Amino acid sequence: MNWFDRFFERQSRGAAHRSSRRSAITRVGKLVVGSAFTLPVLPFDRIGLANAAAPKHDKRNDDTACEYWRYCALDGFLCTCCGGSITACPPGTEVSKVTWVGTCHNPYDGKDYLISYNDCCGAVTCNRCGCNGNERERPGYRMGVHNDINWCMTNSSTTYHCTVAAIVGVGDPQG
Numbered sequence: 001m002n003w004f005d006r007f008f009e010r011q012s013r014g015a016a017h018r019s020s021r022r023s024a025i026t027r028v029g030k031l032v033v034g035s036a037f038t039l040p041v042l043p044f045d046r047i048g049l050a051n052a053a054a055p056k057h058d059k060r061n062d063d064t065a066c067e068y069w070r071y072c073a074l075d076g077f078l079c080t081c082c083g084g085s086i087t088a089c090p091p092g093t094e095v096s097k098v099t100w101v102g103t104c105h106n107p108y109d110g111k112d113y114l115i116s117y118n119d120c121c122g123a124v125t126c127n128r129c130g131c132n133g134n135e136r137e138r139p140g141y142r143m144g145v146h147n148d149i150n151w152c153m154t155n156s157s158t159t160y161h162c163t164v165a166a167i168v169g170v171g172d173p174q175g
Ligand code: ABN
Pocket: 075, 076, 077, 119, 147, 148, 149, 150, 151, 160, 163
């Protein structure tokens, strides 16, 4: 074979090698493996996905939010924001002897509950998480159905601090 034949034979073999099925598969394989390493580090925006997966914060179930279901008729500062809990006055204060009661609907079990809104007395006003729920409230000339009152009035210290919300009864679904 002369140099001319050898040259064309080499060129033909090279072309055949580059266009063979095996080399095509090799190229696809390199592409797939390369993508696996490079794609995950690309700056994807995953914030939208995370928000879609996480349930929205439901304030009706957060006892430090005015929207909490038990606070439907609470007028005052939440003891849950003032060092107490939903039923316990903060240390250094005492629960009021008289109280305002309201009826609130619990969206989680579909029942109505009688809630006692006791003020906590004996320390300066807390001033955190002020709420003004007025469901079924009546004008002030009927004291028993009015919530804008300092219920510390009969305690030894009449200084108002915050308000708790204890369940004291459950409504009769038949009634
Ligand atoms: N029951 C809460 C409150 C205290 C003082 C004044 C108004 C309301």
